[in-house]
Amino acid sequence: MGYDLRRKRWEKVDVDHIREIAWNGKAFDQLIAEPETKDLIMNVLGSQLSLQTQSGVRDSKYNGFTMLMRGASGTGKTFTAESVAEFFEKPLCTVRCSDVGTTPEDVQKHLEDIFHLAKTWGCIVLLVGAEVFLERRNVNDVAQNARVSAFLRALDDYKGILILESNRLDRLDEAFNSCIQLPLHYEPLTEPNRTYVWHNLLDNIQSLDKQAMDIRDAYGYTDELARLELNGHQMHQVVTTARQLAGLRLEKMTSRHLSLVAKSFQPF
Template sequence: MIDFHMYQQLHKDSPTFKRSYPNIDDLNCERMDSEMMDANEPPTAPHIYVFPNTILGYNLRSKKWVDLDVDLIQEVTWNKVSFEHLVLDTKTKDLITALVTNEVELERGADIIHGKGNGLIILLHGAPGTGKTFTAESVAELAERPLFQVTCGDMGTSPKEVEEYMNSILRLGRNWNCVVLLDEADTFLEHRTSKDVVRNALVSVFLRVLEYYDGILILTSNRVGSFDEAFKSRIQLALQYSPLTKAHRREIWKNFLSRLEDINESPTSSIANLTEPGSRKRKFAKSSDIDFDDIDRGIDDLAGFQLNGRQIRNVITTARQLATYKGERMMYHHLHHTIAVSNKFDNYLLELHDGLSDDQLARESGIR
C-alpha cells in the first residue's frame, strides 16, 4: 500500500522530514510548481531526474514500510474467480455478495451514534482447513479491496497492548479501505469469568474496538463453543464451516488442479504459485511436468481420503517435490504415496484418542 501521507503521520520525527539545510529557502534552487505536480502525465526530462527510483510502501503481510521500485509498480488485478471457487452453497454466496456489495456502496449505516455500528463484521467458524481464510481472501477480491490479515498472536497479552495494536491496525485498515481479517481470534472471543480479570479486560477491549469499527472486518475461530455471548450482537453474519464431505473434497481437488492447469499456460510460472501468497518460492520445474489426465482418473479415490483443504494443498506441493526429485512427471501415484506416508501420523493420533477425530474431540469438549 502506497500512502506517503500516512507514513508522514506515523513518522513525524523521522530525519526524512527534517530539513538538511536550515536556510534552504535562501538557496538558489528551482521548485516544481503546483501545476506540474498535479499533472496527470508523468514528468519528462529534465524534471524526471529529481524523482527517486523508489517509493515507500506498506507491506500488508510483514506489516513494515519498505522501499518499492517505482518501475515495477502496477495496477492491481482483482481475482473475481476465487469467490466462485469457494466450496459454499449458492444461498450463502449470495448473502455474502449482498452484504459486501452494500457495505462497499454505503458510507454510513442507520445507527444514530456517529461511527458506531456502521461496519460489517463476519464470523467464520469451523475446523481448520475448511476454507475460512480462503473465504476472507475471496471477499477482499470481490470487494476489490486489499486484505489486511492480522493474527491475534501479534497483539500482545496485556489489555493496553491489545487496544493500542488494534487501534493502529484498524486505523490503517479504515484509511486504506481494507478488508481486515483477524485470524484465529479465539483468545479474545472466549467468554468472561469472574476468576480471570485479565481475560475479562482483554475481551472488553476487543468488544469496544469492534463496536466502533466501520469497515469490513472478518473474524475466524475454531473454538466457537467458548464464545462470549456479548459478541453475538456485534456480528452481522456468522458462517459455520462443517467438516468437508467427499463431494467438497473432490471440488477442492478439482479447483487446485484447475489452478495448476492455468499456471501451465504461463511460460514462466511454476508449481510454487500454488503456495500461500508471500511464501518463499521454490525452484520447481514447470507445471507442464504434471500428468493431469492420470490424476483426473484417480480424483474420486483422492477425494475419499479425509483431508482438509490445507492438507490437500500440502499433499500436492509435497508430491510435486517427490516427482521432481525422481525426474518424473507428477502422477496419481505420487499423490497417493504422499497421502499414505502422511496418514501414518494421523492414524497414530486417531489410535491415541481412542478412535475419535479432531472434530469429534472438539465437539465432546464443547469448544466447536
C-alpha cells in the first residue's frame, strides 16, 4: 500500500513500478518574483528545514513555520510551493480548504490527520483557499468563528512547514498575526512577466518532445500572446489545449493553434 498525496488516500501500488523520485531542482528558477523575494523565500525556508532536521534529533523542539501567500489567481503562488518542495526534495501535501469539512469538529480532525502524516513523512503542507479560515471573526457569524477557532487549534499543535495560499483575503483575523512568520503578496502578471511564462511553457513542451511543435513559429508568437491579459493558470491551459488540438489534427503545434485557444479565454 502507498499513500497518494494527490487523492489523500491509501492505494494499492505495483512495487515493480516504484522508482526513485526525479526532483526538479531548477523549477524555482522559473518563478516570477523579484530576486530579493526569491532569495528571502529560499533562505528562510532553507533555514527552517535545517532547524526542523536538527530538532528532530534534539528532542523535537522545533515549533514549526507558517508562510502566507496572497494575491490574484494565476500569479505564481502554487508554483512557489511546488518549486520550493522540488528544490529541497520534500514531498508536498496539497489540501484544498473547501475539502476539509464545514463543522469545527470535521475541520480540526481532518487537519490533524493531514498534519500527522506530514510530520511523519517530512512533508511541506500547502493549504489552498486558506481565506476560509483566515478571515476576521465577527459576532454575527457563529459558524465561521467556530471554524477559525478549530483551525487555530490544529495550527497551534502543528510543528512543521505550512504554506497558506489565498486568492482573496480582505481582513486577516488578528489571531494569525503571531502565527504567520513570512507573509508574501503576489501582484498580477505584467506583459514582460507573461512573455517569460509563455517561453517557459514552450520550453517544457520542447524538452518533452521537440517534434510536437513548430519551434520557430510558436516562440515567435509569444510577444503577441503576452499582450493578452491571461493569468498563469489560463496560459497553461492554452498551451495544453493547443497541443491537444494539434495532436488531434496530426499537426505540429503552431501559433495558429495557440491563437485560436488563447482568444477563447478573452471574455473571462
